[in-house]
Amino acid sequence: MGAIGELFKKNIRQYGMIIALIFISIFFQILTDGILLKPLNVTNLILQNSYILVLAIGMVLVIITGHIDLSVGSVAAFIGAFSAIMMVDMQMNPVLAVILSLLMGALVGAWQGFWVAYIKIPAFIVTLAGMLLFRGLTMIVLNGQSIAPFPKSFQKISSGFIPDLFNGSTMHVLTLVIGVLLSTLVVYQEFKTRKIQAKYGFEQSSVWLSFAKSAALVLVINAFTFVLAQYNGIPNILVILLVLIAIYSFVMNRMTMGRHIYALGGNEKAAGLSGVKTKRVTFWVFVNMGVLAALSGLVFAARLNSATPKAGTNFELDAIAACFIGGASASGGIGTVIGAIIGGLVMGVMNNGMSLVGLGVDWQQGIKGLVLLLAVGFDIYNKSKTS
């Protein structure tokens, strides 16, 4: 019993938000008489939050380096407008337009990264300027009006689903198959890690714990795909999201680049004197943020099927909140991609749940603010207790 308690205590910070997410989901599931987790609504949840989650991935990197990016909402709007000009007005091939849009995002990121990394202007100021600048550019480009409609193939980014190769009648069979494949991957990974650990002669957690962990993950994955399969299956955007999460988690946890980002945020001077190219890393983190903001803008434009001057308003605040709820530290050096995603989902489920029970936007805003404050307060309380 003591061992389990110890384990729980040690991991409370890591799993705290997951547990909170589960509780919030259950809470609204009951409050909405089961509408929250209906296949249609779960699909909706993903579509509604996808563009914030994309931003949160980039934002958490920026926050880990000890900076902030206030401009992402404006940048998303600007890229949405930029892509609309190319696809709607100029009738350009959507694939080419998407590539050019992402490159434009990289350029925007490079612009801001240059000022932050090399001229050493605080990111708060650079991106505050960027927020105004790119909002202004959006309005200029759009002439203050919306542009629509986008080509069908482009809309598929946000509204499409992966095709069912098996032609299931009531269920989306490919979705279920993917669930099973992912499960096998999870179990295989767990065993592979154990084998390597054994090879190096490291201490290992008990087999039972490994087993329980894999079992829980397999259960969650398959429950999730089962729910999705009852509607239209896996949305395209979910595939994009999962790929992004996997790539960025890998980079941050396993690659030198990620290690340099954490070191830079933890202590810039020490990192610099240890051979980390601090300016270059900062610069690229902002370029990356620009690309992801562009992607977010494209996803949003595709979902709305129009580019509007007001698109992306307050996106930056949601993305930043997601990171902090997910355990990132405002002083840098601490945070995870998964954490930011969980944080984003906490916000998303609350938004969705509160809308379903018919709470007004006014109340929603206030409650979200309190949740952000409490989540970070809880985190800080925990840290002060352990140290």
Add this chain to the structure above:
Amino acid sequence: MKGITKTFPGVKALSNVNLKVKEGEIHALCGENGAGKSTLMKVLSGVYPHGNYDGDILYKGQVCQFKDIKDSESLGIVIIHQELALIPYLSISENIFLGNEQAKRGVINWNETTVKTRGLLQTVGLKESPFTQVSTIGVGKQQLVEIAKALSKEVKLLILDEPTAALNEDDSENLLELILELKKQGISSIIISHKLNEIEKIADSVTILRDGQTIQTLDMKKDQVTEDVIIKGMVGRDLTNRYPERTPEIGETIFEVRNWNVYHPTQQDRKMLNNINMNIRRGEVVGIAGLMGAGRTELAMSVFGRSYGKRISGQVFMHGKEVHLTDINKAMEHGLAYVTEDRKHYGLILIDDIKRNISLSSLKKLSKYGVINENEEVLVAEEYRRKLNIKSPSILQKTVNLSGGNQQKVVLSKWIYTGPDILILDEPTRGIDVGAKYEIYSIINQLASEGKGVLVISSELPEILGMCDRIYIMNEGHISGEVDRQDATQEILMKYMTRSRG
């Protein structure tokens, strides 16, 4: 203080400690890092409020129950922490009366503040205007401002935590004189210091702590206390030799700097280093002595990937070939390593664990296509933890929780693992207790015997004399002398260190 016991979650920091300070005396408190000196002083000054510890504080026979620092200050007990608590962008007078403003109903009387500040500055012997911004004066003077601040609170018992740790010899001397002067005015002091010669010089009695317990209290005169007696009490054993033995095997020159000139990074015309020539040979431990501001750290940093200074000119040779170390990565590739002076700010990622700190400079070695082999990383960290005797429960311990000595071993591990030919160690034993110092010295000797060249920058002359085969002395940005081990004495070094040019 009687029978003080203070526990933190999991550790007993103080157990039944007794400390008795007589009125009007200077009482030294000695002990290794982690012995509980600072904790004891925090209890005394009310940082840890009453009820947080067991035992009694008796002040002039009265039992005191301090709720916070204000309580203890009202009785005239003032603590000056090792890290100075001044606000850099406020003036001297604003700092002195911070929290104690000369005000009526919240409106500050600046004239009175200025007049009082002038008086206080005169007492501590600081010739600065009360309006000078604190960030523009040196650490030595800031220390005096802190003391003036304490005096403004009508201090009766002054507690100084490592007051001279960051000061050069001159400033230290001044400060010690001032403490003696205050004693004449009836102010008692408790001084925590690692510099035993200072204690010998000014203290009337000394209390030694070890592992959270009082070992002994000695009267400096009656008991004829010497440094050796104090050290024995601190470490619990005789340290017959404070510097480990080594027979140098010196080979060919592997590192050389020629005609090295460096200008100040922001003040374009200020020449910080002037025509420096120096070399290090295989298996040799070379020292650089000098006063603070002589340009020792600037030399090390400007050579190490030009991390300091502008308009750098001159040549660097490794193994006889000229190299251009234009950034830190190039310096590392050519076999240079630099262990910084201030490990907390420039050496470690404090929020990261031991493992990640050790591997940080060598991630290339541990990775393939940018993917880190984390299992190798663990093995490497474990190896260095064992080799350098880093005392911690595991390599996943965050470095912020380690003692100074162990932090330094982590930084050393990081740089040794990069496989350098030349290691530059800037104040490698600053703020480290006697036992750990010995271990660091042994590591330095080990490195030299492996054929590496080691450059030791140190402000402690006995350390330079005890460790180095050859010593360069710097003064005002140039090398004012070079002496071999057998010819070197403190007097000779001091002479070169203070000799003015021209």
